Structures are given as structure tokens and as C-alpha cells.
Amino acid sequence: MTAAPTAPGRDRTDPGPQPPRGEQDGTSPGPALVNPVLPGFHPDPSILRVGDDYYIATSTFEWLPGVTVHHSRDLVHWRPLGGLLQETRLLDLAGRPDSGGVWAPCLSYTDGLFHLVYSDVTSLAGAFKDVRNRVTTAPGLAGPWSDPVPFPSHGFDPSLFHDDGPDGDGRSWALWMEWDHRPGRHPFAGILLQEWDRAKGAPTGPVHRVFTGTELAHTEGPHLYRRDGRYYLLTAEGGTSWNHAVTVARADDITGPYEADPAGPLLTSRHHPEAPLQKAGHGSLVETPGGEWYLAHLAARPLTPRGACVLGRETALQRVEWTADGWPRLAGEPPLPGGEALPRTVVPVPASAPAPLPGLATGTVPQPLSVVGPGGDARPAPPWSTLRRHPDPGWIEPAHDGLRLHGGQSLGSTHGQSLVARRQQATEFDFSVRLTAHPDSPLKMAGLVHYYNTTLWHYLHLTWDDELGRVIRLGTCAHGRYTEPVPPVPAGDGPLDLRLAVRGPEGRFSWRPAGSDAWLPVGEALDVTLLSDEGATLGDPDTGHYTAWGFTGAFAGLCAQDLTGGRAPAEFTWPDYRERHDGRPVRP
Numbered sequence: 001m002t003a004a005p006t007a008p009g010r011d012r013t014d015p016g017p018q019p020p021r022g023e024q025d026g027t028s029p030g031p032a033l034v035n036p037v038l039p040g041f042h043p044d045p046s047i048l049r050v051g052d053d054y055y056i057a058t059s060t061f062e063w064l065p066g067v068t069v070h071h072s073r074d075l076v077h078w079r080p081l082g083g084l085l086q087e088t089r090l091l092d093l094a095g096r097p098d099s100g101g102v103w104a105p106c107l108s109y110t111d112g113l114f115h116l117v118y119s120d121v122t123s124l125a126g127a128f129k130d131v132r133n134r135v136t137t138a139p140g141l142a143g144p145w146s147d148p149v150p151f152p153s154h155g156f157d158p159s160l161f162h163d164d165g166p167d168g169d170g171r172s173w174a175l176w177m178e179w180d181h182r183p184g185r186h187p188f189a190g191i192l193l194q195e196w197d198r199a200k201g202a203p204t205g206p207v208h209r210v211f212t213g214t215e216l217a218h219t220e221g222p223h224l225y226r227r228d229g230r231y232y233l234l235t236a237e238g239g240t241s242w243n244h245a246v247t248v249a250r251a252d253d254i255t256g257p258y259e260a261d262p263a264g265p266l267l268t269s270r271h272h273p274e275a276p277l278q279k280a281g282h283g284s285l286v287e288t289p290g291g292e293w294y295l296a297h298l299a300a301r302p303l304t305p306r307g308a309c310v311l312g313r314e315t316a317l318q319r320v321e322w323t324a325d326g327w328p329r330l331a332g333e334p335p336l337p338g339g340e341a342l343p344r345t346v347v348p349v350p351a352s353a354p355a356p357l358p359g360l361a362t363g364t365v366p367q368p369l370s371v372v373g374p375g376g377d378a379r380p381a382p383p384w385s386t387l388r389r390h391p392d393p394g395w396i397e398p399a400h401d402g403l404r405l406h407g408g409q410s411l412g413s414t415h416g417q418s419l420v421a422r423r424q425q426a427t428e429f430d431f432s433v434r435l436t437a438h439p440d441s442p443l444k445m446a447g448l449v450h451y452y453n454t455t456l457w458h459y460l461h462l463t464w465d466d467e468l469g470r471v472i473r474l475g476t477c478a479h480g481r482y483t484e485p486v487p488p489v490p491a492g493d494g495p496l497d498l499r500l501a502v503r504g505p506e507g508r509f510s511w512r513p514a515g516s517d518a519w520l521p522v523g524e525a526l527d528v529t530l531l532s533d534e535g536a537t538l539g540d541p542d543t544g545h546y547t548a549w550g551f552t553g554a555f556a557g558l559c560a561q562d563l564t565g566g567r568a569p570a571e572f573t574w575p576d577y578r579e580r581h582d583g584r585p586v587r588p
């Protein structure tokens with residue numbers, strides 16, 4: 001039941017457009033990784049090494065399974081392992097608002113157990129942030145994961161630090177940022193620290209406010225490390241947009257006082273709108289077996305300078321060196337004059353990295369649309385996701401060369417959508433699928449969607465018209481306002497193919513009867529820039545009052561609706577997602 005096999009993520013040996021070797025980092029030619037290493041919506045990376053294996057966990061917000069993880073041996077080639085939170089007992093996202101759900105996970109390892117800490121945000125607009133922080137453990141990333149227990153929750157971006165190095169005392173510490181809703185106070189109230197009792201699964205002892213940030217403010221995303229007898233606190237500052245940054249503070253004692261790096265941010269692109277990687281911030285550190293250090297961080301690639309980031313916030317890696325007086329710095333020459341803290345696009349790999357995982361060096365690992373679970377249920381395989389509900393046979397089933405969806409609620413709903421989608425990972429791509437469905441009511445629909453959130457999407461779908469019978473309709477939603485830019489197109493009987501072609505800021509839909517070679521356009525080009533963080537965010541930066549946030553990225557997906565409640569089925573076969581680089585198609 002596989003469909004159009006694809007490799008997991010873009011083949012990093014053929015990354016598409018990139019600067020000449022050495023242009024972005026000033027180094028001599030040699031083995032290198034090309035940023036972003038995780039293209040498309042993969043924000044807030046938490047990087048971890050266990051032995052020779054590296055893992056990056058990223059935020060998933062309203063998408064399931066929760067907390068996407070990628071695995072690598074060389075920091076260049078990354079295999080998606082899917083999401084860790086695959087059960088309702090671990091994560092229930094029904095009703096979560098757009099860009100709510102899972103924020104900024106932290107993945108750590110000690111005592112033979114993986115520890116996963118994550119925020120589940122239930123409301124985020126206005127003055128308040130309602131958050132439930134949780135921690136769960138497992139002997140391996142495949143599970144089984146323990147029932148989550150509460151973690152300090154008067155703020156978000158929780159993390160765990162295990163002081164288990166050669167000079168450590170073996171204790172664990174919880175960190176999180178505190179949110180302050182009170183008028184006249186900055187809502188980002190600082191970083192808190194409290195000892196975490198691993199045996200009891202609970203905090204213990206006093207809470208310490210260890211850092212209130214620098215002049216960049218908006219201090220969040222804490223991660224703690226120990227090196228040469230000092231404790232280093234990494235935080236994200238400046239807000240997760242154009243002023244974003246990674247800042248560093250250090251202390252001799254874990255509870256402080258922490259001194260901010262006098263040189264300023266370790267990483268930021270805030271002063272250089274011309275740099276290819278924008279919004280650089282929210283980082284975490286990892287040390288290689290050979291003693292080299294790397295920084296994982298989020299970044300974005302707008303279509304135009306400081307324009308729409310349709311791909312969302314992505315994951316990049318930087319090599320880090322340490323000064324004689326013990327502060328971290330980005331390695332290599334800056335890519336632009338005065339840009340010492342700018343993210344590099346091309347970065348040297350570790351000197352003694354193991355061989356990549358089998359298949360990843362050539363992009364040959366097949367990726368089906370779905371896999372069959374132990375009970376015969378269909379589960380979307382990486383890189384596919386579902387929206388706010390876990391797969392179950394009531395709405396998703398395996399089908400030959402694809403899957404069958406039973407119609408759910410509308411694309412504007414935060415409950416019960418029947419939608420399977422994958423991240424848009426390139427600014428140019430083609431996405432097509434064969435659809436078999438038999439709608440007999442205008443309330444029954446199935447098709448191909450270019451989706452950002454419940455209020456921002458473009459949807460080519462098969463439905464029913466009382467006068468024309470089966471028809472193709474093109475619907476668009478811009479901040480909740482639904483329109484159809486062209487009249488319905490009679491579709492006749494039988495299966496049909498749907499296609500979305502995206503070229504930067506424009507997207508075009510087309511269709512054809514199954515067996516035909518000629519694609520028939522539906523309408524004119526649509527505005528893709530709406531499907532972006534910038535398109536989704538609504539508010540007043542002067543007052544700081546926002547009514548909507550955009551923290552995810554565009555998805556290309558398959559969906560079915562039955563607003564009669566009858567769960568009408570639709571079969572999707574041979575889905576094909578192909579990126580285009582330098583004008584030529586490339587299978588990711």
C-alpha cells in the first residue's frame with residue numbers, strides 16, 4: 001500500500017540553490033552541511049547526542065503526531081523518525097487554536113531513559129497564555145512513553161538539564177520562561193529554575209529566577225549546559241521574528257548569578273535583512289564525540305527581504321568555537337561585513353563524523369504515504385501529518401497505493417478534520433494525487449489543499465452541484481473569508497487527478513480525468529504569500545496586542561469533508577510531491 005516512494009527530507013547531497021563553497025563562511029573547500037538541514041516547518045530545535053547518534057526534536061503545534069524527531073550520524077543527512085506523541089493519552093489536540101498545541105520541546109537523556117518535556121498551549125491570543133507543560137520518559141524513541149506528568153506551567157518553553165557529566169552531581173533541573181499578563185509589565189518575565197526529582201517525577205526545592213534577559217527582551221527558550229566548571233544558559237530573545245537572537249549567559253553556580261555575554265548575541269540576523277537566513281534564534285548546543293560544538297537553531301527564508309516566510313521556521317546548524325576566556329562564538333569568517341553573529345549557509349562537518357545512515361547519502365530511503373499499524377489501522381508515515389486528531393479507522397484506512405479518508409468537519413474546524421498533509425519544503429514544487437469519490441451533496445467534498453491554518457487555505461475539490469452533478473470547485477479562505485474565484489467545472493464520472501504547482505509567491509491548480517495527459521487549469525494564480533507566518537499574524541506591534549499568531553508553515557495535503565455527518569469516503573492514490581530547484585524537478 002505504498003505510494004510514489006520519496007526520500008525523507010531533501011537529499012542534502014543535492015540541496016538545490018546554494019552559494020559557492022566558502023562564500024558564506026570563509027572556509028576552504030571540504031565536507032560541509034548546507035542550511036537549513038531540516039527545510040520547511042521545523043522550528044525550535046532541541047538537539048541531543050546519545051553515543052554516535054544525533055537527534056533533533058522540533059515543535060509541531062496543532063499537527064500530529066506531536067514532536068517531530070530526526071536522526072543523524074554525521075549532522076548532514078537526517079532521517080525523519082516521525083512524531084513521538086502518537087496517542088491521545090500523551091497529547092490531545094482537539095480544539096486547540098491555530099498555532100497552539102506543542103511548543104518548544106526539549107529532548108534529553110539520562111539513566112538509560114529519554115526525557116521529553118513539552119508545552120501544550122490551549123490559548124495564546126491576547127494577554128494570557130494558557131499552558132500545560134508535561135514530561136514523559138521512554139527507554140527508546142519508539143517508546144513506550146510513560147504517562148505524562150505535570151511540569152511547572154506558569155510559562156512555556158520548558159526544558160530539563162541533567163548535571164551528569166564528569167564533574168556533575170547527578171541532579172536534574174527544570175527550566176522555563178515565566179509569562180506575566182499584568183498591564184505595565186513585560187510579559188516575558190524571565191527564566192526560572194527549580195530542581196527536578198527524577199524518581200518522583202516532580203519539582204522539589206525553591207524556584208530561582210536566574211535570568212531576566214538583555215535589552216533584546218522577550219527572553220524564552222532556555223537550555224542549560226556545563227562546560228569547564230561553568231554553567232551556560234542559552235536563551236532565545238528578541239521575539240521569534242526579524243529581531244530574533246540566541247543569547248548566552250553563564251554562572252559559576254547553577255542558581256546564578258548569570259552574566260550575559262558582553263559581546264552580545266551569539267546568533268542573530270536582525271541587522272541584516274539581505275542575509276539568506278532570517279529570524280535566526282532559539283538555539284540548543286551539542287558536543288560531538290571529538291569535542292567539537294554545534295548550535296541547532298531556527299531560521300526562515302522569506303520569499304523577498306523581510307517578506308512572507310511560506311516555508312515557516314526551519315532548522316539550521318552552526319559550528320561553534322570557544323574563546324580563550326570561555327565564551328561561544330560562531331566558527332568561520334562572517335558571511336557579510338559586520339555579521340559575526342550571522343548564520344552561515346555552508347558549515348564544516350565534524351572532523352571525524354561516522355558514515356551516514358544507509359540510504360541517506362543518496363536519498364534512496366523510500367517513504368510511503370502510510371504504514372499499517374499493529375491493529376491494521378493506517379498511520380501516515382513521515383513526513384505526513386494529521387491535524388489535531390490521531391489516526392483511527394473511523395476516519396482513515398489503508399487503500400491500495402494510498403489511503404481512504406472518511407469525510408470529517410470543514411477546513412475551518414478545530415475538531416474532527418479528515419486531513420493528511422506534508423510540509424512544503426521548497427519555494428517551488430508540484431503536488432498531485434488521484435482522487436476517487438462519489439459526492440451526492442454540496443456538503444460532501446474531497447480534494448487537494450494548500451493549507452496554513454483554519455483561516456488561510458486554497459482548496460481544489462470534487463463535490464456535487466444540484467444542476468451540474470459532479471463538479472470541481474476552487475475555494476480560497478483569507479482570514480476566514482471564503483470565496484470561489486471561478487465557477488464550478490463539470491467533472492463527469494470516474495477517478496480524476498488533481499495538481500498544485502507552486503512557483504514562489506504563486507500557486508496554480510489544475511485537474512484532468514484519469515487516463516488523460518492534458519492538465520486543465522482551474523482559475524488564475526493564487527497568492528501563496530497569505531499562507532505564511534506573516535500572513536497569519538494579526539495585531540498591533542506598537543501596543544503588543546495580537547489577535548492571531550502564525551508559528552507553523554504551509555502544508556500540501558489531502559482531505560475530505562462530509563458536513564452531513566455521513567462520513568462519505570474518498571480514496572487518494574499515487575500522491576506525488578516533487579520539488580523544483582533551478583527550474584528542474586527533484587524528488588525530495
